Amino acid sequence: MEENRSWVVIAEQRLAVADLLAGLTEPQWECPSLCAGWRVREVAAHIALAPQSPGPVTMAVEAVRAGGRFHRLNHDLAVRHARRPSADLVAELRLHAGSRRLPAVTNYRNILFDILVHAQDIAVPLGRRLPMPVDAASAGATRVWTMGWPFWARRRFRGIRLTATDTDWSVGAGAEWTGPIEAILLALTGRPAGLARLTGPDR
Structure with missing residues (x-):
């Protein structure tokens, strides 16, 4: 973006x-x-x-x-x-x-x-809702995925393919976990609340 x-x-x-x-x-x-x-x-x-x-x-x-x-x-x-x-x-x-x-x-x-x-x-x-623009969430998720420290997202999600259900965005390889890009961004930054919104094998 x-x-x-x-x-x-x-x-x-x-x-x-x-x-x-x-x-x-x-x-x-x-x-x-x-x-x-x-x-x-x-x-x-x-x-x-x-x-x-x-x-x-x-x-x-x-x-x-x-x-x-x-x-x-x-x-x-x-x-x-x-x-x-x-x-x-x-x-x-x-x-x-x-x-x-x-x-x-x-x-x-x-x-x-x-x-x-x-x-x-x-x-x-x-319990409040603050909309997250999809294009911004995609850019944010890409940044977190590629930056390494301090989140080490690629290491934590090794063997997993993350695919957004509301935009054309995916990373990784392996068992596919899917969810809104907002939830993926939260999961990549270590928020369990984001991870809980993803679906896939062993979820």
């Missing part, structure tokens, strides 16, 4: 998440998300931080503090930012929805699948 279309979807998803969050009660902000170990609040903070991420020097300091562990770094930044009032996080998402600023160590392809997946991390456990 071309870059400008990707940024349009990113902005739309940020605004959709903001609208969803604005209607939550405070207890709902504290609910576990699909992202293991993260509450809805932390996921929201992570999304809000993406277009206003610290610069390279600050990120280097934070990386040292996290012992060089990427997941720990992401988690620590989100936890600290999540201490802000809920209304402030919603306002930040809306204010920066159209921003194309990138964190120092990533690119728009990663930001695309990141917002798609994290939007579902929030919506699914709350």
Whole structure:
């Protein structure tokens, strides 16, 4: 998917998440998300931080503090930012929805699948529906499949062919597992809720 279309979807998803969050009660902000170990609040903070991420020097300091562990770094930044009032996080998402600023160590392809997946991390456990554009989900799934670290999707799905039922997309070889491209993207990024929506041998 071309870059400008990707940024349009990113902005739309940020605004959709903001609208969803604005209607939550405070207890709902504290609910576990699909992202293991993260509450809805932390996921929201992570999304809000993406277009206003610290610069390279600050990120280097934070990386040292996290012992060089990427997941720990992401988690620590989100936890600290999540201490802000809920209304402030919603306002930040809306204010920066159209921003194309990138964190120092990533690119728009990663930001695309990141917002798609994290939007579902929030919506699914709350029983809400946030539509995921099929073309964007396909681009995100392709990116995750080909990138290796940190998801190692090809290794985890060795011997499986994943085929989308709602678009022309498939990867891998072996026993065929099928489902919506949205569910495949969630499964590729380690979400059991996505895996549960796939059908096939031994499923």
